[in-house]
Amino acid sequence: MSVITLTTDFGLEDQYVGSLHGVIVSLNPQARISDISHLIPSYDIAQASYVLGGSYFLFPKGSIHVVVVDPGVGSARKPILVQTENYFFIAPDNGVLSLALAREKIVRIIHLTNSDYFRSKLSHTFHGRDIFSPVAAHLSKGVSPDVFGPELTCVTRLDLYAHQVQSKKIRARIMAIDKFGNAVLYFHEDDFKEKMRKNSFVLKVGSHQIKKLNDAYWQVKKGDPILLFGSLGYLELATNQGSLAKKWKLKRGMVVELCL
Amino acid sequence: MSVITLTTDFGLEDQYVGSLHGVIVSLNPQARISDISHLIPSYDIAQASYVLGGSYFLFPKGSIHVVVVDPGVGSARKPILVQTENYFFIAPDNGVLSLALAREKIVRIIHLTNSDYFRSKLSHTFHGRDIFSPVAAHLSKGVSPDVFGPELTCVTRLDLYAHQVQSKKIRARIMAIDKFGNAVLYFHEDDFKEKMRKNSFVLKVGSHQIKKLNDAYWQVKKGDPILLFGSLGYLELATNQGSLAKKWKLKRGMVVELCL
Amino acid sequence: MSVITLTTDFGLEDQYVGSLHGVIVSLNPQARISDISHLIPSYDIAQASYVLGGSYFLFPKGSIHVVVVDPGVGSARKPILVQTENYFFIAPDNGVLSLALAREKIVRIIHLTNSDYFRSKLSHTFHGRDIFSPVAAHLSKGVSPDVFGPELTCVTRLDLYAHQVQSKKIRARIMAIDKFGNAVLYFHEDDFKEKMRKNSFVLKVGSHQIKKLNDAYWQVKKGDPILLFGSLGYLELATNQGSLAKKWKLKRGMVVELCL
Incomplete structure (x- = not known):
């Protein structure tokens, strides 16, 4: 079948x-x-x-x-x-x-x-x-x-999310805002998890920034922002039980900056 | 099965x-x-x-x-x-x-x-x-x-979309507004396509009118209105990649007039 | 299968x-x-x-x-x-x-x-x-x-809808507002239908009240409120072809009071 x-x-x-x-x-x-x-x-x-x-x-x-x-x-x-x-x-x-x-x-x-x-x-x-x-x-x-x-011989490929690297700053975009209001960022765990675990870092989006990496939503208080690697391996900006997209006015395509 | x-x-x-x-x-x-x-x-x-x-x-x-x-x-x-x-x-x-x-x-x-x-x-x-x-x-x-x-011996049939014919004017209604904002009109290609191809015509809805028949959305610029026969054979008012229903404030049941 | x-x-x-x-x-x-x-x-x-x-x-x-x-x-x-x-x-x-x-x-x-x-x-x-x-x-x-x-040995059970009984007043909550705007109340026909059929009663929610029990939506005029036991056996506040939830500003969790 x-x-x-x-x-x-x-x-x-x-x-x-x-x-x-x-x-x-x-x-x-x-x-x-x-x-x-x-x-x-x-x-x-x-x-x-x-x-x-x-x-x-x-x-x-x-x-x-x-x-x-x-x-x-x-x-x-x-x-x-x-x-x-x-x-x-x-x-x-x-x-x-x-x-x-x-x-x-x-x-x-x-x-x-x-x-x-x-x-x-x-x-x-x-x-x-x-x-x-x-x-x-x-x-x-x-x-x-x-x-x-x-x-x-070939198929159309769009390079929608390329990184822009400038010394220690890496810029990428919000790939998606999901149904829960979580923002999925084009930083994959294969490339960034180890570095972010070992070094101090700042992730910036608009006027907001976040410096800590967590694992699961429950690790912060309800409504607090959290940064974690999500279920597809991409970095995710979220809150515990709420829409960070609404709170921080995040939209797909917005630039996020990771300083490592 | x-x-x-x-x-x-x-x-x-x-x-x-x-x-x-x-x-x-x-x-x-x-x-x-x-x-x-x-x-x-x-x-x-x-x-x-x-x-x-x-x-x-x-x-x-x-x-x-x-x-x-x-x-x-x-x-x-x-x-x-x-x-x-x-x-x-x-x-x-x-x-x-x-x-x-x-x-x-x-x-x-x-x-x-x-x-x-x-x-x-x-x-x-x-x-x-x-x-x-x-x-x-x-x-x-x-x-x-x-x-x-x-x-x-019989089943209820609603005649929802009947034509009103007055010399060269034929009035019908918008049957449906689809998810894309396209308006489907009760003019079927079996009855109207040949006539519209051969003669000049005007299709009027509200204060808008359109005089040309096309085949596919891409044939007009993004956002421009277009008239074509849609996938069910009915005349359709649409735009290329946008909602004409929103732009022209079209609603199901509105009267459209075809002058042939 | x-x-x-x-x-x-x-x-x-x-x-x-x-x-x-x-x-x-x-x-x-x-x-x-x-x-x-x-x-x-x-x-x-x-x-x-x-x-x-x-x-x-x-x-x-x-x-x-x-x-x-x-x-x-x-x-x-x-x-x-x-x-x-x-x-x-x-x-x-x-x-x-x-x-x-x-x-x-x-x-x-x-x-x-x-x-x-x-x-x-x-x-x-x-x-x-x-x-x-x-x-x-x-x-x-x-x-x-x-x-x-x-x-x-045990599983979490939430007692979401318990009755509060005070002499002849029984308070419960709106369990759900469905897609049609019907409000489902935590009064089950097994416990209340016979009593409500036999006695006069008043059901109150907010500033509204209703004193009659019906069977099906069509029994009242379009837009009028109606009280009936719905398809899951729970009491339901509805209208004939419209959203009572919108009209009466009903929300899930609101208290309803049945005086028998």
């Missing part, structure tokens, strides 16, 4: 999500569908990349990850299938796979052009229903990737 | 949706459940009809579509099962099936009265849990439709 | 829900997952207890109910498995199971300590992904409960 995951900006109030499910289950009644999120903000490629990047690797090898955040739907932007050593990704080639592909070894990239595997009547505005879902369903039934179209 | 779809105004924050799933899976562990939407605005029969109408036909033949938007729950309004050539529909008889049934050929309509197939303790306020879900589950297991109650 | 239900405060916009699904389906591809709700307000143990309590009993016997509303994640609060005569519950031991366990006969309580059944890399902030989901998946595959850790 293949798993097909869905990550879109379609919202949950319209017929869009049901349409994807209908198309997939009609073509492959055995497919198992997991909705990762349909509440990506409209057209927000970076957030889709983040949400997919934070969950795709937990699914079984061979899973098919469909991502439809597609501001250029109907234009010349390419619908693609990326096969990696562990997974398949189906999406518009607009950078939405950036974070996931940073951890995956690509086997091949296919430009989805073979309309035999699309819905017979193709719209200009809903390729989630007409291209991405049916291709995912056919793939889940064992159709070989190379049947869907010609190979491409 | 039967597919049962659910379209309701129950929201996602309470125990209501889980209750439907629990009842169905208890009666038929093999049933496959697809949630079309549970975010229909409370009591909004027209919106439920629209969302169901835009997705039901994508599911496999024989699928069972359950719709519970039921402002008259517990009153004399009839719970019904409508069997068409392709699908089954289970809903209160309040017009919620109008758009779907406009495209389907009805085989029979059953008044759901046989309480052997209801939950044993029947509430006055949650027939989604106590009548509609258990009947759907029994039907999915192969119980014959006529067992659920006597046949009816 | 085992059923695993999920009730969390993770929201639907991030990678959290997809993460639980990924972990479970990776460990047990046959598991059937039902999302009860992921829109429990952040850290709101009482609301999670209410939503679970209102739906868990509709699932097949043997179902595994996972509840992750976990303000103390990473602290000394215990992750537990509660086996009852009918179900399994997996949650932090913070009272989130209170309403469900009030109706269930407990067989045993296990402290989840055996890290062989956790994700290999354990975070301090996301035990939903790292402890609760993998334990549920292993349990659904037939692993015996006692393998997960030592037995405990």
Whole structure:
């Protein structure tokens, strides 16, 4: 039984999500569908990349990850299938796979052009229903990737969060504000945890700063700010049971500065 | 494996949706459940009809579509099962099936009265849990439709969007505003596309007008208005990557006028 | 095929829900997952207890109910498995199971300590992904409960809604405001229906009062207040097609007084 995951900006109030499910289950009644999120903000490629990047690797090898955040739907932007050593990704080639592909070894990239595997009547505005879902369903039934179209040599990657290093100051950005109001920062534990444990440091954002690293939310009093490495390994600014984003007016994309 | 779809105004924050799933899976562990939407605005029969109408036909033949938007729950309004050539529909008889049934050929309509197939303790306020879900589950297991109650000769149909024609002016209404802020108009491509391609036309809504027909959002600059036939074949007022509904203060039910 | 239900405060916009699904389906591809709700307000143990309590009993016997509303994640609060005569519950031991366990006969309580059944890399902030989901998946595959850790003798129960009785006045609280704006009161039909049918009574909340008991919303005019026993057997303050909570400014936790 293949798993097909869905990550879109379609919202949950319209017929869009049901349409994807209908198309997939009609073509492959055995497919198992997991909705990762349909509440990506409209057209927000970076957030889709983040949400997919934070969950795709937990699914079984061979899973098919469909991502439809597609501001250029109907234009010349390419619908693609990326096969990696562990997974398949189906999406518009607009950078939405950036974070996931940073951890995956690509086997091949296919430009989805073979309309035999699309819905017979193709719209200009809903390729989630007409291209991405049916291709995912056919793939889940064992159709070989190379049947869907010609190979491409590269895929769009967005470098959304690069560090700016200036002697002992490293600048990065807030990658995400989650549902709880926690701010996820582009400092990964693999690169920074040991240094921050061994040295004194200051993390600055706006007019606020924090100098201590903790492990878990409960270690500070309710409402107090806390800095810790979160569940994806990124540094996180949070409070114990409250929204630091609201309190400190943090937004995605804001610059944070780590002085080590 | 039967597919049962659910379209309701129950929201996602309470125990209501889980209750439907629990009842169905208890009666038929093999049933496959697809949630079309549970975010229909409370009591909004027209919106439920629209969302169901835009997705039901994508599911496999024989699928069972359950719709519970039921402002008259517990009153004399009839719970019904409508069997068409392709699908089954289970809903209160309040017009919620109008758009779907406009495209389907009805085989029979059953008044759901046989309480052997209801939950044993029947509430006055949650027939989604106590009548509609258990009947759907029994039907999915192969119980014959006529067992659920006597046949009816007609089903409630709401004519929500009729055209008003006055020489060369045709008035219709905005059927829906979707998650992206696109306005879907009751002008279908089967009736209007050729005419609009061949002749000059003006589409008016409020103080705004638009005279050009396009195909896809990317064809105009970001934020500019665009008119195109959308993924369900209806005329759509939109912008490239933004909410025209917000910009032009469009609401469902507003009158639009097409001068051909 | 085992059923695993999920009730969390993770929201639907991030990678959290997809993460639980990924972990479970990776460990047990046959598991059937039902999302009860992921829109429990952040850290709101009482609301999670209410939503679970209102739906868990509709699932097949043997179902595994996972509840992750976990303000103390990473602290000394215990992750537990509660086996009852009918179900399994997996949650932090913070009272989130209170309403469900009030109706269930407990067989045993296990402290989840055996890290062989956790994700290999354990975070301090996301035990939903790292402890609760993998334990549920292993349990659904037939692993015996006692393998997960030592037995405990008791589980945290919160007495959230106790009655205060003063001669003929009984005070209780609003347990929940649902999506429709109906207020659910802690007066159960088993204890109060007969009395309220037989005697005159007054129910007071704030400056409002109501003296009549009805059965179904349609029995009053649109917008009028109505009192009835709702689908879970609790007394409910509502209106016909509208939000009484908005109209009367009702909030969860407010005191209501029944004079019999």
